[in-house]
Amino acid sequence: MIQALRCGTLFAGTGAAPIRDAVVVVQDGRIAAAGPAGTTASPPGAAVLDLRDRFVMPGLVDAHSHISLVPGKGDQLGQMREPPVPQALRATANIARDLAAGTTTMRVMAEEHFLDVDVRDAIEAGLVAGPRLLVATRGITASNGHGRALSSFDGVDAIRRGVRENFQRGADHVKLFATGGVSSATTTLNASGYSREEIRAAVEEAERVGKYAAAHAHGGPGLRFAVEEGVSTIEHGALATDDDIALMIDRKAWLICTFAVLFHPTGIEQGDAHRPAIMEKVRWARGVVNANFPRLLASGVRFAAGTDSMHGLMAYELETLVRLGVSPADALLAGTRRGAEACRIDRETGTLEPGKRADVIAIDGDPLADIAAMRRVTLVMKDGVAYNGSARRSEP
Numbered sequence: 001m002i003q004a005l006r007c008g009t010l011f012a013g014t015g016a017a018p019i020r021d022a023v024v025v026v027q028d029g030r031i032a033a034a035g036p037a038g039t040t041a042s043p044p045g046a047a048v049l050d051l052r053d054r055f056v057m058p059g060l061v062d063a064h065s066h067i068s069l070v071p072g073k074g075d076q077l078g079q080m081r082e083p084p085v086p087q088a089l090r091a092t093a094n095i096a097r098d099l100a101a102g103t104t105t106m107r108v109m110a111e112e113h114f115l116d117v118d119v120r121d122a123i124e125a126g127l128v129a130g131p132r133l134l135v136a137t138r139g140i141t142a143s144n145g146h147g148r149a150l151s152s153f154d155g156v157d158a159i160r161r162g163v164r165e166n167f168q169r170g171a172d173h174v175k176l177f178a179t180g181g182v183s184s185a186t187t188t189l190n191a192s193g194y195s196r197e198e199i200r201a202a203v204e205e206a207e208r209v210g211k212y213a214a215a216h217a218h219g220g221p222g223l224r225f226a227v228e229e230g231v232s233t234i235e236h237g238a239l240a241t242d243d244d245i246a247l248m249i250d251r252k253a254w255l256i257c258t259f260a261v262l263f264h265p266t267g268i269e270q271g272d273a274h275r276p277a278i279m280e281k282v283r284w285a286r287g288v289v290n291a292n293f294p295r296l297l298a299s300g301v302r303f304a305a306g307t308d309s310m311h312g313l314m315a316y317e318l319e320t321l322v323r324l325g326v327s328p329a330d331a332l333l334a335g336t337r338r339g340a341e342a343c344r345i346d347r348e349t350g351t352l353e354p355g356k357r358a359d360v361i362a363i364d365g366d367p368l369a370d371i372a373a374m375r376r377v378t379l380v381m382k383d384g385v386a387y388n389g390s391a392r393r394s395e396p
């Protein structure tokens with residue numbers, strides 16, 4: 001089946017200027033052509049999708065989320081300790097929201113019960129609607145570490161075994177917890193959960209099979225150990241210093257920004273309002289991020305964006321990047337091509353270029369003029385299949 005998307009404005013995510021009055025040709029789930037309507041032929045017999053009053057861009061890449069969690073319900077670790085069926089049901093609702101809001105690829109950053117593998121396979125089989133998932137399976141965390149729900153791994157040997165088991169079950173990457181976090185009451189943001197040797201073991205196990213490690217790290221020695229020992233993506237980085245960022249630039253590590261869970265009123269603020277130890281960390285981290293990120297994001301460090309389980313709120317992530325001084329065009333790239341690069345899926349998605357998967361969204365409004373237009377996603381296409389705003393398959 002061939003489809004021709006007639007676009008009011010085409011933002012291809014390649015760095016080229018947006019094109020007014022453009023055509024994207026989709027064939028067999030991939031992009032066959034994309035360019036100005038005057039020079040890009042719609043093949044005869046193509047089904048034409050009229051998006052002439054829409055801003056068309058690549059589907060969003062949520063570079064850090066969890067399928068089972070809803071931060072606004074509070075006690076995220078408790079949610080992860082639940083049996084698999086309630087978690088799977090919650091995940092089904094969550095990923096539908098994500099897809100409807102324009103996320104066509106999502107990197108999942110730790111689940112219990114290998115839930116993400118089964119949900120990924122169910123999406124690929126067409127049983128449930130959701131973004132394409134890249135999965136971490138179990139998070140690698142210390143017994144006293146942040147993110148510990150059911151699984152924990154202490155010492156080099158246990159980490160090697162845990163990582164190998166994760167890959168055996170179908171993990172795409174390693175997620176390890178190198179520092180404390182905001183949403184757990186007993187960890188501090190800059191305490192290091194693991195020794196340098198333990199982090200190195202996780203990185204080695206990933207790299208030997210052609211994969212990579214991502215580290216939850218806010219700051220302090222855990223963040224530095226992670227970057228120095230070869231972790232590819234630093235998640236959150238709320239307390240990162242200028243020196244940390246300089247090291248990340250030097251080692252080509254990515255900073256994955258996750259603002260919604262910290263700043264949005266339905267995030268940790270709603271879920272853990274009754275837990276003073278957590279709320280104190282929320283207020284403190286907000287102040288540090290607001291003070292430092294305008295400088296850090298302008299430093300040249302490569303960054304992408306993730307909702308960290310704030311389902312359907314990629315728009316808020318991109319709005320926050322703009323609030324912190326990033327240009328709207330760079331915010332859109334952070335949510336598309338750069339996310340794909342950070343997640344190592346840029347050969348498949350992240351831009352609208354011939355050969356890429358046909359992951360396309362249409363926006364009512366111009367996000368380059370007003371980034372809040374990203375809240376108005378009116379069409380989501382993944383692998384050439386169109387979903388409407390409520391993420392149901394539209395009839396051909």
Ligand SMILES: [Zn+2]
Nearest residue numbers: 064065109308
């Ligand atoms: Zn997370």
